[in-house]
Amino acid sequence: xKLMQLYASLKSDLQKIEDLLAASVSSDLPLLGESxxxxxxxxxxxxxxxxxLLGGKFGRYxxxxxxxxxxxxxxxxxxxxxxxxxxxxxxxxxxxxTVKAKWDNRIAMFTGDYINGKALVVASQLENPRxxxxxxxxxxxxxxxxxxxxxxxxxxKQTVRHYLRRIRRxxxxxxxxxxxxxxxxxxxxxxxxxxxxxxxxxxxxxFQITDDLLDICGTEKKIGKPPGSDLxxxxxxxxxxxxxxxxxxxxxxxxxxxxxxxxxDAADSSRAVKxxxxxQGVRLSEKLADRYTAKALxxxxxxxDISARRNLADIAKFVAQRTY
Amino acid sequence: xKLMQLYASLKSDLQKIEDLLAASVSSDLPLLGESxxxxxxxxxxxxxxxxxLLGGKFGRYxxxxxxxxxxxxxxxxxxxxxxxxxxxxxxxxxxxxTVKAKWDNRIAMFTGDYINGKALVVASQLENPRxxxxxxxxxxxxxxxxxxxxxxxxxxKQTVRHYLRRIRRxxxxxxxxxxxxxxxxxxxxxxxxxxxxxxxxxxxxxFQITDDLLDICGTEKKIGKPPGSDLxxxxxxxxxxxxxxxxxxxxxxxxxxxxxxxxxDAADSSRAVKxxxxxQGVRLSEKLADRYTAKALxxxxxxxDISARRNLADIAKFVAQRTY
Numbered sequence: 069x070k071l072m073q074l075y076a077s078l079k080s081d082l083q084k085i086e087d088l089l090a091a092s093v094s095s096d097l098p099l100l101g102e103s104x105x106x107x108x109x110x111x112x113x114x115x116x117x118x119x120x121l122l123g124g125k126f127g128r129y130x131x132x133x134x135x136x137x138x139x140x141x142x143x144x145x146x147x148x149x150x151x152x153x154x155x156x157x158x159x160x161x162x163x164x165x166t167v168k169a170k171w172d173n174r175i176a177m178f179t180g181d182y183i184n185g186k187a188l189v190v191a192s193q194l195e196n197p198r199x200x201x202x203x204x205x206x207x208x209x210x211x212x213x214x215x216x217x218x219x220x221x222x223x224x225k226q227t228v229r230h231y232l233r234r235i236r237r238x239x240x241x242x243x244x245x246x247x248x249x250x251x252x253x254x255x256x257x258x259x260x261x262x263x264x265x266x267x268x269x270x271x272x273x274x275f276q277i278t279d280d281l282l283d284i285c286g287t288e289k290k291i292g293k294p295p296g297s298d299l300x301x302x303x304x305x306x307x308x309x310x311x312x313x314x315x316x317x318x319x320x321x322x323x324x325x326x327x328x329x330x331x332x333d334a335a336d337s338s339r340a341v342k343x344x345x346x347x348q349g350v351r352l353s354e355k356l357a358d359r360y361t362a363k364a365l366x367x368x369x370x371x372x373d374i375s376a377r378r379n380l381a382d383i384a385k386f387v388a389q390r391t392y
Numbered sequence: 393x394k395l396m397q398l399y400a401s402l403k404s405d406l407q408k409i410e411d412l413l414a415a416s417v418s419s420d421l422p423l424l425g426e427s428x429x430x431x432x433x434x435x436x437x438x439x440x441x442x443x444x445l446l447g448g449k450f451g452r453y454x455x456x457x458x459x460x461x462x463x464x465x466x467x468x469x470x471x472x473x474x475x476x477x478x479x480x481x482x483x484x485x486x487x488x489x490t491v492k493a494k495w496d497n498r499i500a501m502f503t504g505d506y507i508n509g510k511a512l513v514v515a516s517q518l519e520n521p522r523x524x525x526x527x528x529x530x531x532x533x534x535x536x537x538x539x540x541x542x543x544x545x546x547x548x549k550q551t552v553r554h555y556l557r558r559i560r561r562x563x564x565x566x567x568x569x570x571x572x573x574x575x576x577x578x579x580x581x582x583x584x585x586x587x588x589x590x591x592x593x594x595x596x597x598x599f600q601i602t603d604d605l606l607d608i609c610g611t612e613k614k615i616g617k618p619p620g621s622d623l624x625x626x627x628x629x630x631x632x633x634x635x636x637x638x639x640x641x642x643x644x645x646x647x648x649x650x651x652x653x654x655x656x657d658a659a660d661s662s663r664a665v666k667x668x669x670x671x672q673g674v675r676l677s678e679k680l681a682d683r684y685t686a687k688a689l690x691x692x693x694x695x696x697d698i699s700a701r702r703n704l705a706d707i708a709k710f711v712a713q714r715t716y
């Protein structure tokens with residue numbers, strides 16, 4: 069409810085960012101893969117732009133400047149989605165990837181590169197070297213996070229700490245710098261920008277844990293795909309790691325994960341999902357997500373008491389909201 | 393000969409750039425795909441860094457600054473090589489890409505992203521917004537060039553103009569901005585930087601045409617792969633386009649290209665290569681490459697007569713050198 073009011077209050081600014089996003093990728097549109105066009109039109113929550121705008125409220129808010137930070141962050145996010153999807157679609161014929169499938173994958177890869185490039189073109193409008201240092205550093209960390217995730221597929225020996233480090237890189241960092249760069253682009257004091265970063269980091273961690281919980285606890289209707297998709301892909305998430313620590317669950321869950329790993333085609337992960345649901349993994353993960361949310365709210369208390377602060381609090385609460 | 397003297401004279405500066413390249417990608421080295429490590433160790437001519445350094449000689453040459461431009465350009469080039477190679481390696485089992493093959497391709501893709509990110513981290517050391525604008529613009533154009541190349545695979549109706557536009561984006565632009573950014577990072581006058589850009593552009597065009605000629609006229613020993621690799625992949629290059637304009641060649645060449653296109657496995661392109669070799673395509677392509685080289689040399693005449701100018705002339709002549 070509060071979120072809807074927030075989006076309504078930011079509506080005209082978000083529309084301008086939407087226009088900027090469209091303009092950024094539209095001049096060469098015929099060349100763009102359908103995935104990218106689809107992605108742009110599909111919209112999404114535009115969480116990162118909203119957070120950039122709110123971060124900017126702590127400085128001299130000027131949409132003329134801040135729009136470039138907001139659009140750049142969303143483009144970087146979009147590019148990472150395109151690259152996430154690239155290889156999975158591979159199509160084969162007679163045991164060989166078809167030339168067409170190869171092309172489409174390469175087109176998709178270069179589309180991701182292109183959107184990333186456009187993000188930097190947009191960001192370079194701000195003419196602030198610090199912004200480039202922060203952006204490029206985050207891009208590097210995100211890539212490492214993606215590589216870690218792939219390397220850790222089906223790794224049931226990883227620790228919770230390992231998982232947290234990975235989602236920090238993969239998700240939390242980009243949300244953290246969204247908030248921080250909003251402040252920087254608006255010339256907010258450095259101490260404020262640092263607090264914005266910390267708020268975004270905690271929210272990002274809660275966000276990813278909640279997302280991983282949804283994949284275990286959500287219904288297909290709710291999450292738009294069968295639950296257990298992460299495990300099918302090999303992605304061992306927090307509730308699974310907690311469940312693996314539970315003596316009565318561990319052995320059977322390990323065997324299920326090994327079975328999924330061995331299967332050549334898309335494996336059924338419903339038994340593994342049931343095991344995790346029946347474990348303490350869900351409750352413990354919820355607890356950890358709540359702890360990150362509480363930390364985010366505590367960081368906000370140190371910021372000036374303006375309406376954007378209340379909006380950020382609403383976002384923190386919304387992000388960790390779970391209706392399975 | 394002259395080139396060896398040039399490399400010798402730049403040796404200590406190039407070594408520092410080599411160290412910077414290694415440092416840029418080594419901190420997270422265990423995570424990097426073998427391709428990237430291999431790429432770094434393989435070395436190569438480091439054409440772009442050399443051109444950056446020479447561009448810098450037209451301003452207040454300071455390796456402390458210019459090294460960042462040189463390393464950034466080489467990293468962008470390396471990232472593009474990694475992404476070029478990604479999809480082709482796809483491995484399949486029982487009609488499905490193996491999980492392992494999928495991972496490796498994704499790792500390679502994110503390795504390219506990572507190297508690109510590192511390029512920007514390095515470039516952001518220069519704290520010059522103009523450099524970011526030029527770099528990001530070039531990255532976008534390179535992606536469009538890559539996508540154009542894929543879209544134009546086996547397109548025998550494309551024109552020479554089409555081909556030239558593609559190689560401008562894919563190759564010439566990065567060499568152009570290498571020279572320009574060398575000048576900019578060294579604070580050379582804008583008019584000089586513009587000339588450096590134009591020189592680099594002409595050299596880049598000659599370079600790519602010569603490279604495409606080598607694939608037709610070179611021996612396997614000389615080019616390290618069987619000639620005709622471009623055509624096997626579907627890449628219709630300048631000598632082929634010229635050959636297609638020749639009445640006595642056209643029909644058979646079209647049929648050969650159609651046959652290569654239809655074949656599921658790696659096709660034999662040796663007949664097509666023979667046809668192109670027997671046409672006027674080689675001579676006409678050589679002529680066009682020479683024209684770009686001549687233009688590059690003419691641009692140099694407008695630059696201050698310092699030793700770097702002679703070095704750039706040597707590079708232009710070397711790049712277009714053909715010993716099939």
